[in-house]
Amino acid sequence: MKKRALVLTGGGDCPGLNAVIRGIVKRAAQTEDWEVIGSIQSFDGILNEPTEIVELDEKAVSGIHFQGGTILGTTTKGGPFAWPVKENDGTWSFVDRSDEMIRKLKYLGIDAVISIGGDGSQRISQKLFEKGLNVIGVPKTIDNDLSSTDYTFGFQTAVQIATEAVDKLVTTAASHNRVIILEVMGRDAGWIALHSAIAGGAEVCLIPEIPYDINIISKVIKKRFKNGKGHVIIVVSEGASPKDGDVLSEKSDEIGNENIKLGGIANKLLKDLKAAGCDADMRETVLGHLQRGGVPIAFDRILATEFGVKAMELAIDGTFGEMVAYHHPRIVSVPFLEAISKYNIIKTDSSLVHTARGIGMCLGD
């Protein structure tokens, strides 16, 4: 009987997920003794009854690398350690179904699990690994906020989309002499904001790493307007916050989703600028899930394919408890514990921040 690898995708979707799946399957197809199956919607496919798993052969993955999203579906909720159960009184509680799941994987003859996901998923992988499951991780985040890998796939695509948004906003802002605020993703790290601000040539960029001073931004805007003529583009991370204030967030009302919902900073900024005496016309654009959609750019497809091939090779070699990572120019693997221990935030003394300041960009400080 062939050995079986189970692939699943968890957390928010991200351009390049399909290219990873294809990389895994194509690498396995070159061996005599491995086959690949996929679990629908993260671990749900295994935990649900009837089980939802699909066979992944070369035909199933043909041409999927240029589609965004994931053919397996994904979820940001639940998981084997916190399975939501509705009580008789209508409230929700969470059940640990991990032991049951590990038994089920044994019945299904699974020799390796490849879990593609963000830091939440990697944490689940580590707990499963500690319970004896053969797990391999593949990092996934459009936010580029994992420190154990130089880049994550999906990030460059998100940056490209945000940059094209800046390009477009510049021409309309210039025509109307407006201030336009673009809100982009990035919870604890401002990578997408800073990259797209430099690439698109925004005048102001606000990131979570540097709390901003509204009066300084207001001054920059006044300087850019002469006799009411001028324009300013502000790129702001959803996780940015003022010097004397907090991040705008609300608790998610989705069952089992522990992440807080961020957003609304563009609107707050607009109101605060008005209050600070900024009288220019102002508009906001919130880019939202456009940053997760569409066709992955070449960079991300290549990185994703490299991750997929490497993950399958770890399975073939029997190396478990590790996550694949990119350390330029090599693809390596690092233990889960190391992978999830540190966030990758922008260092304020980095070349990137230096470059932004070097072309005169205001970072709100």
Next chain:
Amino acid sequence: MRKRILVINSGGDCPGMNAVIRAIVKRTEQETKTESDIEWEIIGSINAFDGILAEPLELIPLNSKTVRGIHVKGGTILMTNNKRNPFKYPVKQEDGSVKNEDVSDRLIYNLKVHGFDAVIHIGGNESHKISQQLYKKGVNIIGIPKTINNDLSITDYTFGFQSAAETATEAVDKLTTTASSHNRVLILEVMGRNAGWIALHAAIAGGAGVCLIPEIPFSMDKIIEKLKTRYDRKGRGYAIIVVAEGAYPIGEKSDIVSGTISRKISAFLKDLKFEADIRETILGHLQRGGSPMAFDRILATELGVKAFELVKEKKFGTMAVHLNSKVTNIEIEKVIDKYNKVDLSGDLIQTARGVGISFGD
């Protein structure tokens, strides 16, 4: 005190050059505002070295107005040329013929007469051989690497490369749908000179079946072997071959004349009576055109800012580079004598083989 910097770009054009020029100017203007005793001036030389060499001189002042919004545009506002080496400069003779002459002394004289304190030279491998020669002759020069081919060593990436790889990948995407509809073999020829970076990246990202690069001389029989696995008994199937312009069959030599290698492979396949329809696409200068990707704009901006700072710190004879995720500088000499070829034991090659791409070996 006034200080003048001359910006020259030479060699083939490349998406991101304008972003470099813009960054140099923006960084310089900041300096002028803060340091009142030095007034920096940035001047551009039109059409590579022509602007500072050919009479009447064509030099244009660059300021924040002239560079506004240019980072979004491909090409270069200064225009460029790859046949203007001051050490082998084409000079029209009295009888109307053209002879290449060493006019480097005149170049140095012109720089002095017009009060230039430093030169920032944006160019590829060949261009920086010129930079090094000029530096040896006493010119205060700072280099910025530029090539869509990614073939300069000691820098992680060069700007323009990701844009070229993206254009080539989109071409593979498009060829895939038409190839599969007609059960054809489609050959896509891409740039790269003696390195296969663009081809390899486009083949992995686009999902081609065969990728031919100069680093791995190919065998026609091996290609046929791979193509056969792509077709069923009814002759249904398709294949995409991405070939670098510098690729060549085992036992032959590299040509690098646009269209040669793809037509050669096509003719080979037809001679060997491979049964599917075969067509060629030569991507050509589409790879140099268009708006640069965000990645390249950022890299170009980083290098432009750094280049001015190197002038200010008088680190002449060095080049601004992106190395180990940091923007730093390195002696031009060290960069030009090593060509950056695809590492055959690297992970990129292993990934390609891992998804079943054949290199014809």
